[in-house]
Amino acid sequence: MKFYLPLLALGILFVSCGTTKSIIDKPIIFNKEREILTLEYLSKRYGLEKDTPEIIPKMIVLHWTVIPTLEKSFAAFNNPSLPNWRPDIKDVSGLNVSSQFMVDRDGTIYRLMPETTMARHVIGLNHCAIGVENVGGDKDQPLTKAQLKSNIWLVRYLADKYPIEYLIGHYEYTLFENHPLWLEKDDGYRTKKTDPGTAFMKKVRKNVIDLKFKELPK
Template sequence: MLAVLAAIFAAAVPQPTIVQKPIPFGAKRKQEMAAYAKRHYGIDSYRLTNPKVIVEHYTVTSTFQQTWNTFAPDTADAELHELPGTCAHYVIDRNGTIYQLVPRSIMCRHTVGLNYTAIGIEHVGASDAQVMDNARQLAASLRLTRWLRCTYDIGVDNVIGHAESLSSPYHKERVASLKHQTHGDMSHAAMQTYRSKLAQKGTC
């Protein structure tokens, strides 16, 4: 039934043009992702099933290639020192090109507390303002996010910025030291504007 509903939602909203630029995500990285999910969420799987949240980020890089180069290596991250390496499902370049790095069926490490149920979208840029003031990038972001939320029946309220992660009703974290960990990208103020623009695109 969920698959039928997803197909109906997806048919109503066209998929934007997406360029495939996959990062390496082989058996070892999948095993590490499953181990991460077990530690942090009590889920013994690397698979992302029936996502409930879309998290918007910015990259703090100036080019897509720099972002790809950050996510491609399966190395422990500099902040939390965990494996697998961090990643996001999508990256939107400054010119509006949408790249997909990881299949949506696989969890990515992009938001502590939500990786088990969230699709991650990165925007090439160094601030909320750079993303929100770039008409081509923002338009592409809204097209992608609308298509994804309609495909998975995700409400506009569950399209959040990384800075809003702790307030999500889906946030859960088993590691005590990380229960309040978040980042400042895509603030509540920026996301209020973003969600308003997203809602203006219409229902699914």
């Protein structure tokens, strides 16, 4: 299955909303194993029976990796299956975590997966969400101004391409539990998140207010 055009690997420049930025393709492994695991995830967790792992993006979710380098962050996502996966445990998905994008600390934007292929990065909403991971994020390596600028640009780039309705931080995902977009079947499957921080989200939102995303559920 081919997901990438050869030219994209060269880091083609994109122009959106009056700014120019480069997106560099750095694909994680998306082989037959990952495709099968993704389709199983869509089926078991969301009740979606699909022939391909494609999504229609309606949401952008911003994250941090709390891993200090691009190389280590990439390595955490690269393998198709979770390193500690036990397939004998019922109803536990072995699909590794991932995201469509990763932003390094210098602001360089990497595309890890096609924008319309499902990545596992947010409970309940992966079927409609594009994930943006930011390298770092712990107290010793707070997110940078360069990352902030790149996130703002990337949000605009994606909103220009897709019918994006919501922009959220990972810590806000549970607000959607009673929303039509929420499809997680397991009421006990939740994790507490703080990424990418309230201050970071406030700054991103302030700079894309003109895009008029929908308000988050109360």
